[in-house]
Amino acid sequence: GESVGLHLPTLSVQEGDNSIINCAYSNSASDYFIWYKQESGKGPQFIIDIRSNMDKRQGQRVTVLLNKTVKHLSLQIAATQPGDSAVYFCAENGQETSGSRLTFGEGTQLTVNP
């Protein structure tokens, strides 16, 4: 069935390095993708999103890249800080648009070493 998944369950980086978290999706009809950050003991928080008519979108220290040809999504975090340590989830909206159901990937645990 359709699914959203992540390549690596864990990622460990040094403080100050750039981090790249990857996500593969299988529903070619998805036109909206979103990244969430979940810190321990908290609910997921929005980081950045991107629509399928874009290849790249930048936020503050974060960039999301979308490659529709290979159905791949990545989150890049520049100058990673200890406060970035969390689980990161990608999600897609499937065939629906606008305030719709989201399908989440399994998550990647990012650990930032001082």
Next chain:
Amino acid sequence: DADVTQTPRNRITKTGKRIMLECSQTKGHDRMYWYRQDPGLGLRLIYYSFDVKDINKGEISDGYSVSRQAQAKFSLSLESAIPNQTALYFCATSDPNYNEQFFGPGTRLTVL
């Protein structure tokens, strides 16, 4: 104050008991969702509601029921709790015009 609140935050119960988890939001969103999170897994959708009169099953609705008492309130019930329903439960809301969902802090439920 938090925009999406959940009560209780932690609950330990026994097999066979009826449990209700509550969610309230002050964001004025029409759409509300209940998710379950297990260790090493992503969020899985249990039920969702696009307005007060609308209730829809998600991918793992068996053993759960919901009630949308008002635009701001969406409760999740476990009629007869079983140990494999031990998990983190999250409520979320969204505006119909946007895809982003806003999550509550979660309820940690343990069924013994």
